[in-house]
Amino acid sequence: MKAAIAAFAVACVHQREAILAGRGAVLLITGGEETGCDGARALIASATLPEVGALIVGEPTANYPVIGxxxxxxxxxxxxxxxxxxxxxxxxxxxxxxxxxxxxxxxxxxxxxxxx
The missing domain is CATH 4.10.170 (p53, subunit A)
Incomplete structure (x- = not known):
């Protein structure tokens, strides 16, 4: 997952002008996926999630997003x-x-x- 986080951060830096000129971008990174997705649970419980227009999953299963x-x-x-x-x-x-x-x-x- 570290590679996906780095790729997202670099993409945001490279697209800074487009992001600022548009609707912006939110980079949500959670931890604790090996211990029950603690970070995602805390984020959902905090009710501070912005509206999402698009979503990219950093580690899709078999390079294809699936429900699992x-x-x-x-x-x-x-x-x-x-x-x-x-x-x-x-x-x-x-x-x-x-x-x-x-x-x-x-x-x-x-x-x-x-x-x-």
């Missing part, structure tokens, strides 16, 4: 079967399972991109 919920998903996986050997990987019955596990890991991002 912060959280964690912890999984435990157990497999049974004959493990493949380094010499003959195709012999192991677990090879199929391992390939599917790789698909699961990366398919989340593929699905996020399909939302567009």
């Amino acid at each position: 919920h912060k959280g964690a998903l912890w999984l435990r996986c157990e497999t049974r079967g004959k493990p493949p050997t380094a010499r003959c990987r195709s012999w192991g019955s677990m090879l199929f399972i391992l390939r599917r596990m790789r698909w699961v890991r990366f398919s989340i991002f593929r699905q996020a991109r399909r939302i567009r």
